[in-house]
Amino acid sequence: MGKIDENKKRKKEALYNTAYELFITKGINSTAISDIVEKAGVAKGTFYLYFKDKYDIKNKLVSHKTQELFNAADDALAISGTKGLEEQLIFIIDHIVNTLMNNKPLLNFISKNLVMGALRSTLITGEKNANEIYEKFLKLVEQDEYSYTDVDVMLFTIVELAGSAGYNSMMYEEPLPIEEYKPFLYRTIRLIIESHRKRTQTS
Amino acid sequence: MGKIDENKKRKKEALYNTAYELFITKGINSTAISDIVEKAGVAKGTFYLYFKDKYDIKNKLVSHKTQELFNAADDALAISGTKGLEEQLIFIIDHIVNTLMNNKPLLNFISKNLVMGALRSTLITGEKNANEIYEKFLKLVEQDEYSYTDVDVMLFTIVELAGSAGYNSMMYEEPLPIEEYKPFLYRTIRLIIESHRKRTQTS
Amino acid sequence: MGKIDENKKRKKEALYNTAYELFITKGINSTAISDIVEKAGVAKGTFYLYFKDKYDIKNKLVSHKTQELFNAADDALAISGTKGLEEQLIFIIDHIVNTLMNNKPLLNFISKNLVMGALRSTLITGEKNANEIYEKFLKLVEQDEYSYTDVDVMLFTIVELAGSAGYNSMMYEEPLPIEEYKPFLYRTIRLIIESHRKRTQTS
Amino acid sequence: MGKIDENKKRKKEALYNTAYELFITKGINSTAISDIVEKAGVAKGTFYLYFKDKYDIKNKLVSHKTQELFNAADDALAISGTKGLEEQLIFIIDHIVNTLMNNKPLLNFISKNLVMGALRSTLITGEKNANEIYEKFLKLVEQDEYSYTDVDVMLFTIVELAGSAGYNSMMYEEPLPIEEYKPFLYRTIRLIIESHRKRTQTS
C-alpha cells in the first residue's frame, strides 16, 4: 500500500503543480489537458482518474491557493501578537496584499475569486476543512473587547471590498498604486467595522 | 453611399445583437462564431470584416452594455430630481442594482467587469464618448454643497464595493439576498462619502 | 507491443502511400489533409500524430522516393557487373532516367529536388541511413583504376547537370527528347569525370 | 486618354512591384491577393482586371526578372568588349551569378526557374519580345571564329548546369561556396563548348 499510494499521491501532486504553473503562464483557456499531462509526465488517461475536466482542477486550485493565502496571513497574525479586531483584520488583509504584490501571477489567477475561494469554498469544492478560515474569522470577532452585529455581513463586505478594489489597484495601479491606495482602503475597512460595532453596553 | 453604409450598419448591428443573445444564453465559451453568423444571417467572412475574434465582440459588448446601464441610471436620476451627492450616488447604484436584478443574464454577462468596464472603457476600446460617465460623476460631485478630497478614489471605492458585493449578493444571495443587503451596502457607501468630505468650512 | 506497434506502423504506411498517390494525382497544393486521411481510412487527428503538416509528409516522401531510385539503380549496377567509373556513373544515371521516363508522375513529384533530395537528405530529415547513397558513390570512385581530385565537386556537378537538364528534356522534350539528348548528356558527363581525373601516375 | 491610360499603367505597375516585394518577403504561398492589393493601394476587383490569379502574376514576374538579368549581363558584355564565345558565355554567367549573390531574395524567387524562365518565356507568357535573349545567344555563337554543332543543345546544357549547380552553391554553399565552385563550373562550361566545336576545317 505505502508504495502504491505514494505513487498515486505523487502523480496527483504533479498534476496539481503542473496545472497551476501552466494556468498562470499560458492562461486557462490556452492550457490543454495534453499540456498538463505531458509536462507532468503522466499518461492522459491518468488525468481523468483524478479530475473530471480542466475546470475541476482549476476550481480546486483556486480554492487551495486562497486558503494558503489566508492561512499564511493567520499564522503571521498569531506571531505578531496583534490585538484588537480592527488591527487584526487589517493585518490579515495587509499580509495578503503584500504577498500578492510579490506574486502577480497568483494575483491574476485567483483574481476576483478571492472571496468565494475563501469564504465559500466548502460549498463549491469538496475540499475537506475548507471554511475553517471562516471559523477563524469568527473567533477573532468573538475575542474582541467589543460585540458586533451581522458579523457575516461585515466580513463579507470587507473581503469583497479589499478583494475587488485591491485587485484593480495592484493590477492596473488605478486609481492609485496599491501603496498609495492602502490608507484609503484601510480607513474604509475601519469604518465598516465600526459601523457593525454594538453600542458599548457600558454597565 | 446611403444604401451601402446602411447595409453595413445593419449587418454589424445584427452581429452585435445575436452575439449578445447567444453569449447570455449559452455562455461565451460555448458560443461559436458559426453560431453567431448563422443566427445573424450573414456569412462567416462578414464577421471577420468587423471583429477580430470572439473576444473582440465580447469586450465591445461588455463596454456597451455597461454604459447603457449607467446612462439609464443617470437619466432616471435627472427625472427624479434627487438632491445631494449621497442620495444621488445611492440612487444611481440602486437603479443599476434593480435593473440587474430583473436581468440576471445581463448581470452574469457583465458580472464583475461592471466597474472597470464603466470607468475605463475609453482606455480599452476606442468607443467614442466612453468615459462621459466619469464626467457625469465628477459633475455631481462638483455641484454638491460639500467639497470632497480624492474624488476619484472615492468613486472608485464605491463602485468597486457595489459591483463586487452587489454581484455576489444578487447572484448567490450570500451572505444575504440583495434586498436585505442593500441597507448595509448603502450605509457603507455613505460612510465612504463622508470620509472624503472636506471638513465643513464653517463660515 | 507487437499488436499496437504493428497497428501504428500500418497507419503510418497507409498515410504515406495515400499521400503519395494524391500528391502525384492532384498535385500538392490541391491535396487537402482531409483527402489523405479519408482515403487512408484513418481519423484526421491520426495524421497529426505522425506528421507536422502537409509539407512534412511531402518532404519525407521526396527524400524516400529519391533514395529508392538510387538504390534500385545501384542494385541493377551490381547485377550488370559494369566496370569503370565512367561506365558505372552513366549506368546509374541512365537507369534513373529510364525509370523516370516510365513514371512521369514520379518525375514530376521529385522534379528538381532529385539532387538535393538524394545527397542532403540526411541533413534535412532525420531519416536513418540517408546518405549511404553518397557513401556508395565514394566507394565506386575509390575502386576505380584512376584517382580523382575534388570528388564531391565532381559528383555534385554530374548529378546537378543530369537532374536539371534531364528533367527538362524528359518533361518538355526541349531542346530534344531525352533519347536524343542522352548522347550529349553522357558525353558531357564523361568530360566532367575526365577533368577530375588525376594525371595517371604511371610508375 | 493620356491621363486614364497613365493611371491604368500606374496601377498595374503598383501591383507588379508590390507582388514582387511580397513574394520575396513572405513567399508565394503565404501571399494573398488581399495583401497585394492592400499594399498596392488599389481595390481588390482591380487585380482581376489585369491578372487571372496569383500564379499569373507570379509567372509574369519570374519571366520579367529573368530577362532583366540576362539583359543586364548582355549590356555589360558589350561594354567589356570581351571576345571569343567561351569568354563571352562565361562573362554572362559570371555577371548573373554575381548579381544574384548580391540579391539572395531574387535568387530564391527565380530559383531553378532561371533557365526555363529565360529560354521559354515566349512560349508560356505572351510577353512581346521574350526570346530575344535566345537570339542574342545565337548571334554570339555565329560571330565566333569557330563553328558549332547543335548550338541549342550546347546553350541548353550550359544554362541548365549553371542554373542548377550555381543555385545550390550560392544558396547552401554546398559542396563549396560559389566563389570556390566557380573555377570548376567554368572549366566544365569550357569543356561543353569545346565538345560542340566543329573540327576546325583547316583548309
Place this chain on the structure above:
DNA sequence: GATGAATGAGCATTCATTCAT
C-alpha cells in the same frame, strides 16, 4: 473602368475523451 463589401466553401488544427492493452 474601379471599387470594396459580402460571400461561403474550404481547410488546418485542436483537444477532450475513450478503451484495449
Place this chain on the structure above:
DNA sequence: CATGAATGAATGCTCATTCAT
C-alpha cells in the same frame, strides 16, 4: 491502476471571387 494511440466532432479563420454601385 496506468497507459497513450486513436478518434472525429468542433471550430476558427482564410481568401479567391463576385457584383452592385
